[in-house]
Amino acid sequence: MNQFGCDCDMIHEEVVARVRAQMPEGDRFSGLANLYKLFADRTRVRLLWALAQEDMCVCDLAVLLNMTKSAISHQLKSLRLGNLVKCERQGKVVYYSLADNHVRDIFAQGFAHITE
Amino acid sequence: MNQFGCDCDMIHEEVVARVRAQMPEGDRFSGLANLYKLFADRTRVRLLWALAQEDMCVCDLAVLLNMTKSAISHQLKSLRLGNLVKCERQGKVVYYSLADNHVRDIFAQGFAHITE
């Protein structure tokens, strides 16, 4: 470990200084990583995709993905805390839907990237 | 467990049938999840952001993020296997750069979502 807090020399001082100067304030990178974490699981991706097609209840989603209500509910909670989905109770049934259209845009871009 | 392979009834048969019919072939959801996994870590997000500013070598990136060459190199390998970055050796130094401009677009969208 050296003066820079790492185990090597800084080779291009000007480059590092320039990039560091453009770095955003605070810790916006963690927020960004946390957003992408919600898309970084096959089950959650399928849930979001399904809700991008139609609003659905927990049981329908469980049947669609061949998983238990519990597993689905746990993942929906993560998505709810991340403000990607919202829910509304009607009697015994809880209907989930996308929180906003941004999720659809992110999907479109993701699919575009992996199919090229 | 029932006929559907889950622990509940299908409440809206038509909805599930309709959504299932629109489901993409194969397992494109895993590919999508794997793409987002690469963005789902603070270190990798910062590496990608830095390389979106300028091409850099491993030592510069290590200094910039206050991390060891080894940790940086491991993460760069993941990004390389995911085709998000590429590298080129010039003498002792290995320069990394974004594989294409798609990464920049994904960043723009991500930042747009978390700052609203």
Place this chain on the structure above:
DNA sequence: ATAACAGTTGAATGATTGTTCAACTGTTAT
């Protein structure tokens, strides 16, 4: 040759995370 430095690699470790299980709440119907 050999020293010095940039970078890579594999195993090990600790932390994070997805699913299961069992127990629970809330609503509807008998």
Place this chain on the structure above:
DNA sequence: ATAACAGTTGAACAATCATTCAACTGTTAT
């Protein structure tokens, strides 16, 4: 009241993953 079903929750378990450490490769300069 009570049974039945939709959904939630917390603990436990297994799997995944990021970082560390030590040993290694490749290139340059002496």
